[in-house]
Amino acid sequence: QKEVEQNSGPLSVPEGAIASLNCTYSDRGSQSFFWYRQYSGKSPELIMFIYSNGDKEDGRFTAQLNKASQYVSLLIRDSQPSDSATYLCAVKTDSNYQLIWGAGTKLIIKP
Amino acid sequence: ETGVTQTPRHLVMGMTNKKSLKCEQHLGHNAMYWYKQSAKKPLELMFVYNFKEQTENNSVPSRFSPECPNSSHLFLHLHTLQPEDSALYLCASSQGETAYNEQFFGPGTRLTVL
Numbered sequence: 528q529k530e531v532e533q534n535s536g537p538l539s540v541p542e543g544a545i546a547s548l549n550c551t552y553s554d555r556g557s558q559s560f561f562w563y564r565q566y567s568g569k570s571p572e573l574i575m576f577i578y579s580n581g582d583k584e585d586g587r588f589t590a591q592l593n594k595a596s597q598y599v600s601l602l603i604r605d606s607q608p609s610d611s612a613t614y615l616c617a618v619k620t621d622s623n624y625q626l627i628w629g630a631g632t633k634l635i636i637k638p
Numbered sequence: 639e640t641g642v643t644q645t646p647r648h649l650v651m652g653m654t655n656k657k658s659l660k661c662e663q664h665l666g667h668n669a670m671y672w673y674k675q676s677a678k679k680p681l682e683l684m685f686v687y688n689f690k691e692q693t694e695n696n697s698v699p700s701r702f703s704p705e706c707p708n709s710s711h712l713f714l715h716l717h718t719l720q721p722e723d724s725a726l727y728l729c730a731s732s733q734g735e736t737a738y739n740e741q742f743f744g745p746g747t748r749l750t751v752l
Binding site for chain 2: 531535558559561569570571572573576578615617619623624625626627628629630631
């Protein structure tokens with residue numbers, strides 16, 4: 528059973544601090560990794576994707592991938608109250624290209 | 639949000655009703671997906687269509703019936719649903735069904751089965 532695990536939270540971070548969200552996956556054949564943000568009552572919105580080991584930066588967001596340890600993380604710098612949402616990690620394997628989803632981490636940014 | 643549209647946004651139906659959910663994508667994508675999202679659970683993939691052909695049916699009960707007349711439109715026909723089918727139903731699309739194409743979601747249909 529291919530799985531993607533996330534801490535459900537809530538993760539509470541003060542405004543202006545760095546929020547760190549983690550995700551582990553079970554299938555070593557996983558090829559691509561996605562972070563989505565979902566506000567309450569809304570649909571998931573793609574934030575970032577990463578394919579290669581290392582860091583990928585986009586504005587205040589940095590995705591980090593470590594295939595040897597089978598984890599992917601999302602860092603949010605200078606956290607804002609508008610970053611409060613549930614963050615979903617999704618992984619694609621090389622078997623059927625379907626996304627395997629984590630249950631999400633609820634992030635709360637406190638002013 | 640306008641790249642993938644879904645109607646209706648909210649639906650309340652009885653267990654004996656028949657209804658349909660509609661999804662339309664304006665992104666020129668070739669693959670479309672139906673997901674079910676229940677509280678505190680990961681998104682559950684229900685159906686996948688790639689170039690109008692169904693490529694995946696993840697053991698979904700027959701009371702859910704998908705239809706994909708072309709690459710831009712996707713329907714989910716519902717009949718004799720159960721209360722546990724109440725959830726957010728999300729449609730998504732991607733350029734193709736490959737390892738690297740990201741999926742874009744519609745706003746979802748909030749379904750309540752009485």
